[in-house]
Amino acid sequence: MDIQTIRQNTPGVTHVVHFNSAGASLVSQQVLDAQMDYLKKEARYGGYETAAKHKAQLDEFYSEAARLINASPEEIAFTESATVAWQRAFFSIPFKKGDTILTTKAEYASNFISYLYQKKEKEVNIRVIPSNSAGEIDLQKLEESIDESVKLISITHIPTNSGLVNPAEKIGELAKKYNILYLLDACQSIGQYPIDVKKIGCHFLSATGRKYLRGPRGTGFLYANKEVLPSLKPFNLDLHSANWVKADTYEVRADAKMFETWESNLAAKIGLAQAFKEVNSLGINKIWERVVHLSKYLRNELNKIEGVKVTDIGAVQSGIVTFTSPMAAIKLKEALSAKGFNTVVSHKSSTLLDMEDRNLEEVVRASVHYYNSEQEVNDLITALRQIL
Numbered sequence: 001m002d003i004q005t006i007r008q009n010t011p012g013v014t015h016v017v018h019f020n021s022a023g024a025s026l027v028s029q030q031v032l033d034a035q036m037d038y039l040k041k042e043a044r045y046g047g048y049e050t051a052a053k054h055k056a057q058l059d060e061f062y063s064e065a066a067r068l069i070n071a072s073p074e075e076i077a078f079t080e081s082a083t084v085a086w087q088r089a090f091f092s093i094p095f096k097k098g099d100t101i102l103t104t105k106a107e108y109a110s111n112f113i114s115y116l117y118q119k120k121e122k123e124v125n126i127r128v129i130p131s132n133s134a135g136e137i138d139l140q141k142l143e144e145s146i147d148e149s150v151k152l153i154s155i156t157h158i159p160t161n162s163g164l165v166n167p168a169e170k171i172g173e174l175a176k177k178y179n180i181l182y183l184l185d186a187c188q189s190i191g192q193y194p195i196d197v198k199k200i201g202c203h204f205l206s207a208t209g210r211k212y213l214r215g216p217r218g219t220g221f222l223y224a225n226k227e228v229l230p231s232l233k234p235f236n237l238d239l240h241s242a243n244w245v246k247a248d249t250y251e252v253r254a255d256a257k258m259f260e261t262w263e264s265n266l267a268a269k270i271g272l273a274q275a276f277k278e279v280n281s282l283g284i285n286k287i288w289e290r291v292v293h294l295s296k297y298l299r300n301e302l303n304k305i306e307g308v309k310v311t312d313i314g315a316v317q318s319g320i321v322t323f324t325s326p327m328a329a330i331k332l333k334e335a336l337s338a339k340g341f342n343t344v345v346s347h348k349s350s351t352l353l354d355m356e357d358r359n360l361e362e363v364v365r366a367s368v369h370y371y372n373s374e375q376e377v378n379d380l381i382t383a384l385r386q387i388l
C-alpha cells in the first residue's frame with residue numbers, strides 16, 4: 001500500500017491525528033470532490049435534472065457495494081444510516097408470538113432496544129448466547145440454543161466497544177443447517193474486514209458509510225438476499241418501494257429497493273459510491289492486513305504504559321482499540337483532543353451486556369485505519385505518557 005499517496009489524498013491528516021474511524025473516518029479528497037461537484041451541479045441545473053444526467057454514476061453505488069461483499073446489485077438498498085438499514089430488515093420479518101431471537105453479549109444498544117420492542121409488542125423471546133473464554137459468541141452454546149421457536153439469529157459482527165470480531169461464517173453455517181434467518185450488523189466491519197455474504201450465508205447485512213468505508217456521514221446500506229425478499233413485510237412502503245397499481249392495490253418491488261424510500265441525499269450517495277470504488281481498488285484484504293498490523297502495534301505500545309489496560313477481547317481483533325487508565329475516560333479523551341488526537345469514549349450503555357459482564361463503565365476507543373501511520377501511533381503513545 002502506498003501510504004504516502006493515500007495520506008496526500010486525505011486532507012484531514014494534516015489537521016488532526018485521527019484515531020476515530022470507528023466513529024467516522026476521514027474521507028479522501030476524491031470522496032469530498034465527488035460530493036461537492038454533484039452539489040454544485042444540483043445548484044446550477046436542478047436536483048431532478050442532475051439526477052437524470054448522472055443515473056449511471058448513481059447506479060455505481062449498487063454495483064460497487066455488491067462487488068465488495070460478493071452480492072448482486074439488486075440485493076442492495078441505499079439508506080441514511082446503518083440503523084435505518086438494520087431496522088428496515090428487522091421490522092420486515094413477520095414475527096409472531098413465541099418466536100425467538102438469538103443474539104450476542106456484544107450487541108449494539110439500538111439493536112437490543114428493537115428486540116425489546118418486539119418482545120413487548122409481539123411477545124417474542126430474546127436469548128443472549130454466552131461468550132466463550134476469548135469473548136466471542138460461544139458456537140456450541142449457540143447451537144444448543146436452537147429449537148423450533150428460533151426465527152432469527154441477529155449478531156453484531158464487530159462491536160463498537162472492543163476489538164472483538166465475531167465468527168460470522170461459523171454462525172452462518174448454523175443458520176443454514178437449521179434454516180434460520182440470519183441478520184448481520186456489519187456497521188463496524190465493512191471497509192476494514194473482508195466480507196463475502198455468500199461465504200457468511202447471512203440473509204441481511206446492515207452497514208454504514210461513514211466509518212471504515214470512509215464515505216460521507218448520513219449514508220448506509222442494506223444487503224438483503226434475493227431469495228428471502230418475497231417472504232418479508234417491509235413497513236416503509238412508498239411510491240418507490242411499491243407501485244400503486246389500482247385504487248385498492250399496490251405491488252411491492254421485487255428487489256432490495258423495497259427497503260428504500262424515494263427521496264435521498266444523492267450527493268452523499270455519489271460520495272459513498274466513490275468510497276466503495278476506493279476500497280475495491282485498494283483491496284479489502286490489504287486494508288485488513290494493515291489495520292491488523294497497526295492495531296497490534298498500538299495495543300503492544302499501550303500495554304507498556306503503566307496503569308493502562310487494553311480492554312479488547314476476541315481471538316481475532318480489529319482496528320478498534322480500547323483501554324482504561326487511572327484517569328477518567330472523558331478527561332483523557334479531552335486531554336488527547338487538546339493535543340490534536342481524535343479518540344472517543346465508549347460508554348457502558350452502548351453495549352450494556354458486554355460492559356456489565358466485564359465490569360466496565362467506559363473505555364477510551366482509539367480506532368486505527370490503513371491511512372494512519374506508525375508515527376501517529378508513536379505520537380499518541382508519547383501524548384498518553386505525558387498526560388498520564
Ligand SMILES: Cc1ncc(COP(=O)(O)O)c(C=O)c1O
Binds near residue numbers: 022084108110185207
Ligand atoms: C455495531 C454498531 N451497529 C450499529 C451502529 C449504528 O450505526 P449508525 O449510527 O450509522 O446508525 C453502530 C454505530 O456506532 C455500531 O457501532
